[in-house]
Amino acid sequence: MVKFTGMESFKSIVRSLCPPLIWKGMGRLRHGPEPEPTPQEIEFARLRHMPGATPTVVETLLGHPFHTADAHLFLAVYVGCFKENTYRFEAQRPDPLIIDGGANEGITVRYWKSLFPSARIVAFEPDPVCFALLRENCAGLKDVELHPAGLWTANGPMSFKPVGGLGGHLTCCCPRDDVADVKVEMVRLRDYLAEPVDFLKLDIEGAEIDVLQDCADRLHFIDKMYLEYHSFIRQEQKLAALFGVLESAGFRIHAHAESPAARPFLARPVVNNKDFRLNVFCFRE
Numbered sequence: 032m033v034k035f036t037g038m039e040s041f042k043s044i045v046r047s048l049c050p051p052l053i054w055k056g057m058g059r060l061r062h063g064p065e066p067e068p069t070p071q072e073i074e075f076a077r078l079r080h081m082p083g084a085t086p087t088v089v090e091t092l093l094g095h096p097f098h099t100a101d102a103h104l105f106l107a108v109y110v111g112c113f114k115e116n117t118y119r120f121e122a123q124r125p126d127p128l129i130i131d132g133g134a135n136e137g138i139t140v141r142y143w144k145s146l147f148p149s150a151r152i153v154a155f156e157p158d159p160v161c162f163a164l165l166r167e168n169c170a171g172l173k174d175v176e177l178h179p180a181g182l183w184t185a186n187g188p189m190s191f192k193p194v195g196g197l198g199g200h201l202t203c204c205c206p207r208d209d210v211a212d213v214k215v216e217m218v219r220l221r222d223y224l225a226e227p228v229d230f231l232k233l234d235i236e237g238a239e240i241d242v243l244q245d246c247a248d249r250l251h252f253i254d255k256m257y258l259e260y261h262s263f264i265r266q267e268q269k270l271a272a273l274f275g276v277l278e279s280a281g282f283r284i285h286a287h288a289e290s291p292a293a294r295p296f297l298a299r300p301v302v303n304n305k306d307f308r309l310n311v312f313c314f315r316e
Contacts (some may be wrong), residue, residue, distance in 0.1 A: 050217055078102045079186055093230040098164050108135070113143040116243050117310075120230055120255050125149050126174075127229035132220065132242075133180045133198075135161050137168035139232065144172055153223060157181030157191055157215040158199040182235050184245040185216035191215040198261075204237030205304050224249040233258035240269050245274045250280035259289070262307035273311075282313040 067211040068076075070091045081087065081102040082271055089097040092109060099105040111117045118139060131139055134154035141148055147215040151174045156162045162179045169175055180203070183189065190202035220242050229252050231240050239258050243250070262268050277284055289308040292299045299306045 036279070041082050051255075052177070068188070075106070078106050093141055095170050097136075097141075098139075100160060100164060105136070108138045112138055113145075118142060118230075118232065118257060119146065122147055122150075122229055123254070124229070128227065129153070129230045130220075130228055130233075131155065131224060131232050132249050133167055133175075133232070133234035135234075136164040140165070140172070140175060141171050143230075145176070145276060150174065150252040152176070154178065155180055155182055155218070157217070158193045159213070159215070161199075171248065178218065180216040180218045180244065181238070182220045182233070182242050183238055184219060184241050186218050186222075186254075187216070188214045189217050194303060198234075198236045200236035200261075201238055204261075205266060206302055219245070221246040221249050224252045228253045229255065231258075236265075237263055238262045240276070243273070247276055247280065250282075254281075256282070256312075258311045260309040260311060261305050262309075263304050264301055269309075270309075277311070277313055281315060283316050285312040286310060286315075 033253070034293070045185075074089065074091045078087070078089070084101045085103075086098075086100050087102050089099060089102075092113075097160050098106075114229060125147070129147075129150055129152045131143075131152060131154040133139055134156045135158075137154075140152055140154050143245075144150060149245050152172075153176045154165065154169070155178045156165050157180055161175070166177055169177060173258055181189075181191070191199055191201055191214070192205070192207060193199040193213055194210055202218075224246055229282040233242065233256065235242065236259075239260060243258075260270065260273055274284065286309055289310055290300070302308075
């Protein structure tokens with residue numbers, strides 16, 4: 032004999048006995064018609080169903096048109112910023128100084144401007160295609176400097192592997208034959224660390240350790256930092272060097288792997304010549 036302990040238990044039993052379509056129809060009778068999807072929900076669905084690496088213009092999610100070379104990568108970054116608030120921080124002043132190393136198409140710049148309208152943002156992007164979109168997507172923003180350059184340990188042109196939104200990188204960080212080299216301008220990050228920086232983002236595809244070591248004596252200017260450590264296949268891993276320079280600069284660290292392998296002793300997925308990526312959050316206590 033079945034005992035009902037409450038209405039929810041009764042509903043669960045009825046649901047288990049009903050075919051899905053009948054249960055769904057009963058739901059409409061109980062609650063009325065489902066609400067119409069919002070313009071944002073419609074846009075999300077459109078982007079999700081587009082083929083990968085498809086250029087498009089996102090009309091509604093940011094309150095203005097946003098041009099992207101890859102609908103799926105746009106969604107991933109958009110969710111990380113505006114839904115999960117990965118880059119959110121508490122600023123100690125109304126006009127924080129933010130340096131965005133690897134600004135890509137400009138979603139992070141737009142995100143920080145939505146949080147801190149008076150923020151001063153200095154953004155760097157070496158990939159020519161990404162920079163063109165960054166400039167278009169950030170047009171009209173006040174107190175935003177956009178530089179068509181990457182961050183390195185010296186100023187001047189260097190060989191670069193452009194792979195669009197997947198993350199182009201300096202040839203010296205990971206030589207490969209499947210992508211042709213182009214010359215891009217690089218600038219020295221330490222030249223921009225001459226005053227307090229509220230937030231530094233470093234997503235520079237394998238150049239992060241060299242750049243941080245070059246800036247070691249100026250990292251005290253930085254209050255908070257987010258960086259991505261990239262491990263390229265067949266290249267030496269330098270996690271000890273990375274954490275050493277961060278600890279010496281007085282940072283406390285929180286980190287987690289991006290898309291960790293479920294069984295790394297058996298298989299480690301390789302994405303864009305990388306077999307491991309670590310998201311590192313640095314702050315001061």
